[in-house]
Amino acid sequence: MSVNINSVKAYPLFEGSYSVDNSKKFLPFDPAVHRRQDRPASLFIFVQPFLVETSTQLILIDTGLGFNTPAGEPVLHENIRKTGHDPEDVDMVLMSHLHFDHSAGMIRHNDTSTALSFPLAEYVINRQEWEYAYSHPSASYRAEVYDVVQRSGNLRFIEGDGRLNDSISYQVTGGHCKYHQVFKISEGDETIFYGGDVLPEPEQVMRRFKAKYDYDGERSMQLREEFGKQAAHENWLCLFYHAKSHSMGRIKEENASFTFLPQD
Ligand SMILES: [Zn+2]
Structure with a gap:
């Protein structure tokens, strides 16, 4: 007889690594082909949205930069197919915030048209982040992307902390940007x-620092510590959007210090 089995599963959908300079443009950076010294004053960023499969739903978490494969298909679609699912099967798209590197993939485009990347999904977005993104145009917030989501009617606004259903909860954290939010998905144990x-790379749990790129660096630092403790205490499987190597794993806390156990 089988007992309670964890049906919830996560897959990283690696979209690529990029260099970013002051222009905030993401240039594909392949360490096998490109040289770091040719990209002065640049940050090197890895991007991976996640697909989470529960017993009843297929959930995408953040949507990447929206780049296409040479064949003109979104990289994210190809990655989802590799997990055995169809992009059309995605039920819900959970957005932590609307900066370009997380949100541009909400839509797909070719030379002549734009459309939702996940036409049957509900796009779950914090209402104040939506308003903030429109009212603070910048290199990080691209209204032309949000317009396509708006006209689709597939938008679901949430505010504050709460639950979407029995398995998914959300919490507004601020820190990285004013209305940044985080998600937990639970099923079985x-x-x-x-x-x-707020927690983009596993290494950040292990050291205390304030990041210049944060809206409120002090708050992000506190949150990393709080989430690290809870993750260790409750044995969460953590997903890291900008991880350079291991994008999923668990945190252990011993003698007041954290260690990371990769699980991918
Ligand atoms: Zn980011």
């Missing part, structure tokens, strides 16, 4: 935690 850009 498994909890998956997505900390977005």
